[in-house]
Amino acid sequence: MGRTVVVLGGGISGLAASYHLSRAPCPPKVMLGGSWLQTLEARGTVLSQELFQQQAQQAAAAQLGLKGPPSHCLVHLHKNCIPQYTLGHWQKLEAATQFLASQRLPLTLAGASYEGVAVNDCIESGRQAAARVLGSEPNS
Numbered sequence: 001m002g003r004t005v006v007v008l009g010g011g012i013s014g015l016a017a018s019y020h021l022s023r024a025p026c027p028p029k030v031m032l033g034g035s036w037l038q039t040l041e042a043r044g045t046v047l048s049q050e051l052f053q054q055q056a057q058q059a060a061a062a063q064l065g066l067k068g069p070p071s072h073c074l075v076h077l078h079k080n081c082i083p084q085y086t087l088g089h090w091q092k093l094e095a096a097t098q099f100l101a102s103q104r105l106p107l108t109l110a111g112a113s114y115e116g117v118a119v120n121d122c123i124e125s126g127r128q129a130a131a132r133v134l135g136s137e138p139n140s
Contacts, residue, residue: 030056034084049075083113108132 032055040047052075060066093114100107110129112122131137 030059032056032059033082037079038084047077052077082117 032052037047040051045051053073056073056075057066057069060070093109096109099105100109108129110122110125112125115121115125
C-alpha cells in the first residue's frame with residue numbers, strides 16, 4: 001500500500017512538496033485548511049502535528065476508504081497562503097475595479113486574491129491583466 005501524504009495549506013512550497021511526494025507510488029494526499037483551520041484557531045485549539053495527522057487520517061478514511069495508518073506522514077502548515085474569500089468579496093472586487101477605472105490609476109489587479117485560487121485561475125488572471133495593460137482585449 002502506498003503512503004498517505006498530508007499537505008496543509010498549500011502555496012508554492014506545498015505545491016512543490018506535493019509534486020515531489022507524488023512521485024512515490026500511489027501516495028494519497030490530504031489538504032486541510034480554510035474555514036476549518038480558522039474555526040480551530042478561534043476555539044483556541046493547539047495546532048499540533050498530531051492533530052493535523054489525525055484529522056488527515058480521518059479524512060482519508062472517510063473519503064478514500066483508507067482505514068490503516070499511513071507508513072509516512074509529512075505535515076506542513078502554511079497559514080494564510082490561499083485566500084479565503086469572505087461574504088461580499090465580489091462586490092468589493094467590483095467596487096475596487098470601478099474605483100481604479102474612474103480614477104484612471106495605472107494599477108491592474110491579478111492573482112489568487114481576486115477571481116480564483118487555482119493555478120489555472122491565477123494564470124488566466126495574469127493573462128487578462130497583461131492584455132489590459134497592453135490595451136488589447138483578452139481572448140476567451
